Amino acid sequence: MNMELIDCANHGSQPFGVVCGHLQSNGKKLGFHEQEAEEGRKPDAWCNDCHERWQLMKQSEKEREQWEEVCNFKVVCGACYEEIKEENKTANTFDLEVLTIEKLLNQLSKQEYPVILAQSFPSWLPEAYVQMMSNIATQVISIESKLLSMEDAIQVNLDRDKTDEWVFATSIAKDYWTFDIEQNIMYYEQIEEHFVPKKMNIHFNQWLQLCFLLQKLDHVQEKYLITIALQEALQESLYIINPSLVDHFKNII
Ligand SMILES: [Zn+2]
Numbered sequence: 001m002n003m004e005l006i007d008c009a010n011h012g013s014q015p016f017g018v019v020c021g022h023l024q025s026n027g028k029k030l031g032f033h034e035q036e037a038e039e040g041r042k043p044d045a046w047c048n049d050c051h052e053r054w055q056l057m058k059q060s061e062k063e064r065e066q067w068e069e070v071c072n073f074k075v076v077c078g079a080c081y082e083e084i085k086e087e088n089k090t091a092n093t094f095d096l097e098v099l100t101i102e103k104l105l106n107q108l109s110k111q112e113y114p115v116i117l118a119q120s121f122p123s124w125l126p127e128a129y130v131q132m133m134s135n136i137a138t139q140v141i142s143i144e145s146k147l148l149s150m151e152d153a154i155q156v157n158l159d160r161d162k163t164d165e166w167v168f169a170t171s172i173a174k175d176y177w178t179f180d181i182e183q184n185i186m187y188y189e190q191i192e193e194h195f196v197p198k199k200m201n202i203h204f205n206q207w208l209q210l211c212f213l214l215q216k217l218d219h220v221q222e223k224y225l226i227t228i229a230l231q232e233a234l235q236e237s238l239y240i241i242n243p244s245l246v247d248h249f250k251n252i253i
């Protein structure tokens, strides 16, 4: 294959690619859209704005020319191209939006028959939790959170026989979540042989929002590299749920 090379001040002799001027000049989190690869060179790439402009056009030959003019395409070396891609690609792809309570309630699996709640749970449990859980089934929301139906929770807590704490969720591992008698949410994380409790300054609705955010994070991590952009987006979403979460989850990814 006859590959055309260009000379880059930073990377030496390299194959080349073409990116829009926006990506080339300030390139950070602008999105990164690639055309299909062409033999022997990188595919053409452009930012979110250019992408949007292209969608709005009827895409005739003449419009293509106008579009390219605004894109202001620049030739960059293949290594620079990869750097630009890394800095920009996360902006157009991952979804770490915080769900409203209404939306996430729609996503929770319900039990076929609502549980008729006996008095098998302590009176100090948060009202919001007891009400919401009346018809919710046991389900894994994210790696860290398996929400227990009221029936399952009653069983788990009977077995544990601790009167000042209520397990309402476990995880895929051995970690688990409780309410203490003051209605604080506690996270028990297994570290070696011990369970280390962490008090979370959130209420039950925020806990659900957190779990659905972690679920989205699980999906994002399957597909994309962890970049600074991803970490920042996660911090932003945690902050929206409750600013205290930012510290708790500083090192989660
Ligand atoms: Zn652009």
Ligand SMILES: [Zn+2]
Binding pocket: 008, 009, 010, 011, 012, 014, 076, 077, 078, 079, 080, 081
């Ligand atoms: Zn270069």
